Amino acid sequence: MVTTEVSLEQLERIARKLRRHIVKMLAIAGSGHPGGSLSAIDILTALFFGNVMRYDPRNPRWEDRDRFILSKGHAVPALYAVLAEAGFIPEEWLWQLRKIDTPMQGHPSVKDLPAVEASTGSLGQGLSIGLGMALAARLDGKGYRVYVMIGDGESEEGQIWEAAMAASHFRVGNLTAILDYNRYQLDGAIGEIMSIEPVVAKWQAFGWAVREIDGHDMRQILDALHWAREPREQPSIIVAHTVKGKGVSFMENNNEFHGKAPSQAELERALAELAD
Amino acid sequence: MARPLGEATREAYGKALAELGRENPDIVVLDGDLSKSTMTKYFAQEFPERFFNVGIAEANMVGIAAGLAASGKIAFASSFACFVMCKGFDQLRLAVAYSGNNVKIVGSHGGISIGEDGVSQMGHEDIGLALSLPGFVVIVPADGAQTRAAVRAAAEYVGPVYIRVGRPKAPIVYENGCPDFQIGKAITLREGNDITLIANGLMVAAALDAAEQLEQQGVSARVLDMHTVRPLDEEAVEAAARETGAIVVAEEHLLYTGLGTQVAMAVAKRHPVPMRFIGLTDYAESGAPEALMRKYGLTADHIARQALDLLQQRQGALV
Numbered sequence: 001m002v003t004t005e006v007s008l009e010q011l012e013r014i015a016r017k018l019r020r021h022i023v024k025m026l027a028i029a030g031s032g033h034p035g036g037s038l039s040a041i042d043i044l045t046a047l048f049f050g051n052v053m054r055y056d057p058r059n060p061r062w063e064d065r066d067r068f069i070l071s072k073g074h075a076v077p078a079l080y081a082v083l084a085e086a087g088f089i090p091e092e093w094l095w096q097l098r099k100i101d102t103p104m105q106g107h108p109s110v111k112d113l114p115a116v117e118a119s120t121g122s123l124g125q126g127l128s129i130g131l132g133m134a135l136a137a138r139l140d141g142k143g144y145r146v147y148v149m150i151g152d153g154e155s156e157e158g159q160i161w162e163a164a165m166a167a168s169h170f171r172v173g174n175l176t177a178i179l180d181y182n183r184y185q186l187d188g189a190i191g192e193i194m195s196i197e198p199v200v201a202k203w204q205a206f207g208w209a210v211r212e213i214d215g216h217d218m219r220q221i222l223d224a225l226h227w228a229r230e231p232r233e234q235p236s237i238i239v240a241h242t243v244k245g246k247g248v249s250f251m252e253n254n255n256e257f258h259g260k261a262p263s264q265a266e267l268e269r270a271l272a273e274l275a276d
Numbered sequence: 277m278a279r280p281l282g283e284a285t286r287e288a289y290g291k292a293l294a295e296l297g298r299e300n301p302d303i304v305v306l307d308g309d310l311s312k313s314t315m316t317k318y319f320a321q322e323f324p325e326r327f328f329n330v331g332i333a334e335a336n337m338v339g340i341a342a343g344l345a346a347s348g349k350i351a352f353a354s355s356f357a358c359f360v361m362c363k364g365f366d367q368l369r370l371a372v373a374y375s376g377n378n379v380k381i382v383g384s385h386g387g388i389s390i391g392e393d394g395v396s397q398m399g400h401e402d403i404g405l406a407l408s409l410p411g412f413v414v415i416v417p418a419d420g421a422q423t424r425a426a427v428r429a430a431a432e433y434v435g436p437v438y439i440r441v442g443r444p445k446a447p448i449v450y451e452n453g454c455p456d457f458q459i460g461k462a463i464t465l466r467e468g469n470d471i472t473l474i475a476n477g478l479m480v481a482a483a484l485d486a487a488e489q490l491e492q493q494g495v496s497a498r499v500l501d502m503h504t505v506r507p508l509d510e511e512a513v514e515a516a517a518r519e520t521g522a523i524v525v526a527e528e529h530l531l532y533t534g535l536g537t538q539v540a541m542a543v544a545k546r547h548p549v550p551m552r553f554i555g556l557t558d559y560a561e562s563g564a565p566e567a568l569m570r571k572y573g574l575t576a577d578h579i580a581r582q583a584l585d586l587l588q589q590r591q592g593a594l595v
Contacts, residue, residue: 063348063533068326110346111376118346122366128336129371132343132351139304139349159367162336172329 006050008218013276015045016219018081019247020274025077027267032087032106034096034251034260036084038080038244039182039215039242040149042059044068046145046221048082049069052229054144066144067133068187069118071126072151073107074259080104085275088115101208124157126150127177145229149178153185155196164194167235168207176228177208180215182244184255200239208237215240237253248273278284279447279481286384288420292427293352297323303431304344306330306353308337312356313443316386325375330503333428338364338379342371345378350431357399357440359382364478371410379437380430381406386416387528389478389569396563399440400518407440407506413437413459414505416527416535418480420505421450425457433459440477442528444565448480449501460504462512468498471583472516472523474539476502479526479554479572485576490583502527505535510542518548522590524583526554528574550590552582 018041026032047053053066070079070255075098082089089103096102103112107121119128127238131149137144150160167175181197187193198201211221211227221240228236244258245251251262260271283291295567296304297319311317320327330337334355341351353360360383361368372379386399386475413433417423419539423441430437456463465480466487475483480501487497499521500512516523523543525536538552543549560572569575 040442043495086468117343118337119370122370124335125339125367125371128339128367129343129346131336132340132345135342136341136344136347139326140347159333159335159339162333163339165329166340169331186544 005057011045011050011218014085016247016274016276017043018045018078018085020271021084021269022077022079023248023262023267023270023274025080025094025097027264028095028263031098031261032077033074034262035126035244035255036075036151036182037182038073038246038251039148039244040072040075040180041081042246043077043221044078044082044215045242046218046225048086049220052226054226055070055086061087061165064144065144066110067130067134069120069130069146069148070108071120071148072123072154073121076108079108082114083113089113091265095107106235113131120122123151124159127160127163127167129171129263130175131163131170133213135170136173137174138219145174145176147176149209150194152179152181152183153188155179155199156194162208164203171233172174172235173232175235178236179237179239180242181239184258186243186258188255193198203237203239208235210237210239212239212241213240216246226245279449279485281445282448283420284443284445285417285420285423286313286443289382289384289427289439289441290318291473292424293344294318294322296428296431297326300350300431302348302350304328304349304351305550306337306341306351307373308332308334308355308359310355312384313356315480334359334363335367335541337366339371339453341379342367342375342377343586350378350380352380352382354384356383356397357386358397359469361399361402361405368409373411376411376435380439382439382441384441385443387442388556388560388567388572389528390443391565391568392562394488395559398560400530400556400559401533402440403505403529403535407533407538411436415439415459415503416476416505417441417503418447418477418501419446422454422457426503429457429459440445442478446478449562451485457495457503460509461506462509463501463503464498464512465501466497466499468496468523469520471587472500472515472520473496473526473579473583474500474502474523474525474535476505476518476535477528479528482574482576483526483579486579486583489576489580493584495583495587502535502539505538508538508542510546513539513542514546517543519547521549522551522586523549524552524554524579524586526579529555529556531555550586552586554579554582
């Protein structure tokens with residue numbers, strides 16, 4: 001569990017390191033999803049290392065831990081990177097991403113890694129699972145919070161809105177969703193494929209407390225995560241405006257890197273850009 | 277010959293759930309706006325804080341159940357068999373089966389015996405969908421008493437379970453309860469040497485009636501209540517094949533993916549014998565339950581006829 005104060009600079013340095021890990025593990029794996037991993041990593045870094053989530057890497061199933069579900073499971077390199085940094089898994093495992101006979105499945109799998117909270121990757125499912133966990137916390141009188149990161153393309157799934165409706169109906173104040181709004185989905189720009197706008201008004205209409213932030217500004221991310229923890233009788237969502245492929249110039253807003261791993265040459269360029 | 281009607285299996289499910297709720301505070305129940313039909317209403321009335329009516333949103337219901345189960349609860353989730361299995365299937369696959377979460381799905385209004393409401397409300401393929409998910413135990417109880425035993429066994433078992441229950445009052449098969457119920461263990465309801473009738477759900481009573489008809493014609497039919505479709509009691513199937521040499525399987529379900537196919541795999545693997553399959557080959561229609569069961573061949577008469585036909589065919593083959 002993180003107990004000491006962490007500076008914004010430290011968090012940004014961690015995020016940069018984890019970006020290096022993301023592009024490296026994808027290059028070694030030879031396939032996977034860089035764009036949505038890089039758009040999500042600043043938020044995951046703040047969650048795990050910014051004094052936000054309570055967890056214990058020696059006891060990943062600690063009953064009172066806060067839960068994080070990566071509903072947009074395609075960004076699993078970002079999740080594995082924070083799990084390694086937090087000490088849940090050895091760093092060497094990152095280089096086994098997507099390899100047979102390893103726990104490093106191509107999408108999150110609870111059966112393979114105890115630090116993973118839900119098997120995801122069939123989009124739309126994580127928020128319902130998180131809601132179930134939040135309800136269990138209430139039944140058991142436990143104080144843990146459940147965080148669920150969803151994607152913008154994922155928000156086209158009907159189940160997201162079923163869960164949105166139910167979470168506000170059940171008044172779960174211990175559930176926080178984070179929308180990684182990087183504006184692209186596999187086939188193209190989200191506004192062209194299937195717009196989710198007006199997304200803030202939608203969540204408000206569904207009864208959620210909503211806050212909009214720049215998902216790469218560490219100060220704004222931390223402020224929003226602290227805002228989410230304020231006691232209230234409704235679920236909260238952070239709409240994080242992000243850049244797909246953030247941090248690697250030739251991947252930023254380049255949807256070619258939605259689901260394509262970098263080549264060796266591209267990896268070297270990326271690592272040079274991401275150097276400390 | 278008709279057996280006295282007892283409670284509907286859905287009614288027994290609802291009552292059993294409330295009983296379990298009193299014994300175990302970890303039992304939670306979800307429903308998708310059908311609690312008055314699936315009979316989870318009894319639990320809801322007694323334990324409102326542990327009951328979640330998620331509205332008409334089966335995918336979300338299964339996901340929430342998975343989250344509750346992942347947090348230590350024993351989550352029973354109910355809707356009509358067709359709705360929870362069809363609309364919740366992707367969630368059952370990833371969040372329950374693949375994840376190994378301790379979720380119990382109880383689908384009511386299974387089969388065509390719901391009657392007048394027609395095809396959109398009938399579970400034709402629910403058992404096949406459950407069977408297609410690795411790790412799912414699949415149970416189809418025959419009557420109220422067996423349903424109570426099955427629900428209790430499902431709560432004790434750690435892992436995903438699907439139980440199909442029905443709408444109409446069910447003929448009583450187990451007059452004095454079903455204390456011998458064990459997941460994966462067939463119950464021999466009648467000994468016989470010439471042929472074996474294997475059935476589950478409402479077809480168990482029909483198979484018993486068929487066996488009586490056959491007896492009058494000098495045919496000794498064994499009757500197996502195969503309440504658990506998976507794990508299938510392959511020992512009982514093999515013994516039936518070896519000792520009686522012919523098997524008729526009867527189910528209130530599409531034939532493509534149900535009890536018949538599972539029994540046939542076991543027979544083919546262990547001791548091939550001639551078989552017949554009674555069940556649906558297409559979607560049914562609206563109508564009075566009994567009239568539907570007759571029209572679609574889900575009756576004692578049809579089982580007995582198929583059994584005699586199979587025995588004749590076998591005899592012809594021997595000659």
